[in-house]
Amino acid sequence: MQDTAGSSNATGSHAVPDAVRDQVLATGHWSLLATRSMLWNEIFTRTGMFITTLSAAAVALALVAQASDVGEEVRTFTLIILPIVLLLGIGTLLRLTATLEEDLWLVVGRNRLRKAYLGIVPDLEPQFRTSAHDDLRSIMQTCASRDHRGGVRVTPPRVLSCAAVIVSVLDRVLVGLVESRVTSRFTDRSELSVGAGVTVGLLAAVLTVVGYPVRSIGRLQREYSPRFFAPEADGVVVGERV
Helix, strand or coil, X not given: CHHHHHHHHHCCHHHCCHHHHHHHHHHHHHHHHHHHHHHHHHHHHHHHHHHHHHHHHHHHHHHHHHHCCCHHHHHHHHHHHHHHHHHHHHHHHHHHHHHHHHHHHHHHHHHHHHHHHHHHCHHHHHHXXXXXXXXXXXXXXXXXXXXXXCCECCCHHHHHCCHHHHHHHHHHHHHHXXXXXXHHCCCCCHHHHHHXXXXXXXXXXXXXXXXXXXXXXXXXXXXXXXXXXXXXXXXXXXXXXX
16 A cells, blocks of 8 residues: 555656646647637627628618608618617627737736746747746737837837727717717707717727726736746846736
């Protein structure tokens, strides 16, 4: 019995061959890659579906406007179709934001697996372009948002090209259009309806930027603590919390 127990202890985590460790890590790595691929396919699909629906709604409004001589009919149809498209846009934006958060966690997982790879073969570190740490700077490096000096870099083109930002802008425009149409039912002064639409659209922009993303970032900061901090060249440890 003692020999059995001894052999059981001998096959503990420290006695597992590096080949087995590498296979387990590779399986986990490919699982994360597959999940990330599914997430990004969902991002492209949802964004494309929303933009296609918005384009179809614009074409339908144009056809109704050409076929009808009564402005009230066009206004009524607009108030029916635009809120539906806006609802789809809001749902798309919420899902895209959640998907990007999930993708961030997957990046963290890949960095940690890379750290385990280097634990097996440390001399491969110069060949890795992405980081093997999971603090903020290391995550941004994996996301290709780091400059040649090692600083975090998030450029305006990178932000503006994000699918969530594009959908968010379109949602704000829709909010302004809906409000403008609602106001036009109570007044014939176009400047009032346009002003109301612009005001509500800007208010929606402030709520979108300051409200939901700020709460999401705050939740991530509370829920996540890095395990593997990247040391700076002078030995100072970077310890930002994501």
